[in-house]
Amino acid sequence: MAEKNTLFDWNQDGLIDREEFAFCWNRWIKVIVRPKSALLVINVQNDFVSGTLNMSQRSAKQNGLQVIEPINKLLDTVNFNAVFYSLDWHPSNHISFIDNIKLRKIHYTSTVQPEDAQTYDTVVFDGDTPMKQKLWPRHCVQDSWGAELHKDLKIVDNAIKVYMGTDPEEDSYSVFWDSKKLKRTSLAKQLEAKKVTDVYVCGLAYDVCVGASAIDAITIGYRTILIEDCCRGMDLDDIERTRNTILENYGSCVQSDEVKSMVEGKDRRPELGLKLALELKAKCIGSLYVRVIESKDRRPELGLKLALELKAKSKSSSMIEDRWIKVIVRPNSALLVINVQNDFVSGTLNLSQRSAKQNGLQVIEPINKLLDTVNFNAVFYALDWHPMWYKGHYTSFGATWYDLTQ
Numbered sequence: 323m324a325e326k327n328t329l330f331d332w333n334q335d336g337l338i339d340r341e342e343f344a345f346c347w348n349r350w351i352k353v354i355v356r357p358k359s360a361l362l363v364i365n366v367q368n369d370f371v372s373g374t375l376n377m378s379q380r381s382a383k384q385n386g387l388q389v390i391e392p393i394n395k396l397l398d399t400v401n402f403n404a405v406f407y408s409l410d411w412h413p414s415n416h417i418s419f420i421d422n423i424k425l426r427k428i429h430y431t432s433t434v435q436p437e438d439a440q441t442y443d444t445v446v447f448d449g450d451t452p453m454k455q456k457l458w459p460r461h462c463v464q465d466s467w468g469a470e471l472h473k474d475l476k477i478v479d480n481a482i483k484v485y486m487g488t489d490p491e492e493d494s495y496s497v498f499w500d501s502k503k504l505k506r507t508s509l510a511k512q513l514e515a516k517k518v519t520d521v522y523v524c525g526l527a528y529d530v531c532v533g534a535s536a537i538d539a540i541t542i543g544y545r546t547i548l549i550e551d552c553c554r555g556m557d558l559d560d561i562e563r564t565r566n567t568i569l570e571n572y573g574s575c576v577q578s579d580e581v582k583s584m585v586e587g588k589d590r591r592p593e594l595g596l597k598l599a600l601e602l603k604a605k606c607i608g609s610l611y612v613r614v615i616e617s618k619d620r621r622p623e624l625g626l627k628l629a630l631e632l633k634a635k636s637k638s639s640s641m642i643e644d645r646w647i648k649v650i651v652r653p654n655s656a657l658l659v660i661n662v663q664n665d666f667v668s669g670t671l672n673l674s675q676r677s678a679k680q681n682g683l684q685v686i687e688p689i690n691k692l693l694d695t696v697n698f699n700a701v702f703y704a705l706d707w708h709p710m711w712y713k714g715h716y717t718s719f720g721a722t723w724y725d726l727t728q
């Protein structure tokens with residue numbers, strides 16, 4: 323794993339110097355040895371166990387009731403730093419209910435018309451942006467029996483409940499976001515506030531809300547672990563796809579009896595260590611490589627910024643002098659070109675349709691001129707690059723840095 327050896331060599335000099343080691347120790351090794359773990363118990367609600375969306379009636383014929391015993395055992399035996407219970411929690415006029423199909427206009431591109439629509443079909447609703455929606459039976463209506471957590475599920479003290487799909491116009495399979503990625507649920511903020519590093523996910527259904535939540539956790543940057551024997555799903559192929567997506571993105575899929583020693587930092591999975599290292603590298607590329615170009619125009623604010631950075635990082639003043647003047651006179655400059663992608667220029671997130679009415683196309687000429695005339699030490703192009711969920715439905719947000727020089 324040669325990549326791993328260079329992950330903390332930010333300045334690429336082939337050595338891990340003192341600053342780099344301090345960073346590696348504080349942000350990587352400490353997390354691996356003493357992770358902060360949260361358990362997300364996803365949608366163990368009556369409607370999914372034995373109600374209108376009873377998963378035993380779907381193709382995989384799995385029984386949602388069977389997650390309760392292993393989840394309760396986990397809650398009894400493992401000391402998580404936080405436990406969250408999510409609830410699918412829809413108003414009665416919710417967009418995902420097939421019996422509400424006549425309440426909204428269908429977009430002309432929809433291949434399914436309201437009069438022919440069957441449960442589990444996908445239609446396209448009209449709107450500012452046409453929106454794909456899978457049609458489900460009426461389920462988890464707010465304050466109904468179907469929306470209650472199953473009575474046998476253990477609810478721990480200090481449990482935090484997170485509600486999904488509460489807006490009539492928006493559905494959500496992920497406990498982090500609505501499906502259009504416009505509104506965050508309260509979960510992301512609470513995980514941040516509790517300084518959680520590791521997110522464990524279980525519940526119903528593996529290939530829908532559990533999977534979407536796990537993939538979002540990974541994309542946001544958490545070390546993410548799906549507890550397979552504490553999940554049941556709807557379709558075997560979709561379950562397999564979900565599992566593969568998690569594994570390909572440095573998540574873990576484990577059994578519940580492996581969780582305790584992972585939470586205690588005794589069982590340390592290499593894929594989770596690598597995931598954290600990649601996250602740290604992605605976050606630091608920007609701050610560690612910002613320098614001014616040819617060094618003839620030397621901006622005081624940038625000199626001051628550098629001095630403050632060095633002061634914060636080092637106690638030795640001779641080191642500061644050595645690293646400050648030289649950098650100001652001979653900076654190493656990188657250009658980050660952020661997300662100049664079709665969707666933002668003229669596609670689904672076309673800037674010209676937002677309130678500022680600006681035209682994304684107009685950045686291309688000046689950026690090209692920069693690239694032609696300025697000799698940057700490195701050029702990075704960032705691409706917003708989302709993993710695909712099934713059937714063309716995007717679940718994840720966030721930008722990933724792609725270092726084209728490697």
Ligand SMILES: [Zn+2]
Nearest residue numbers: 410418462487
């Ligand atoms: Zn729902």
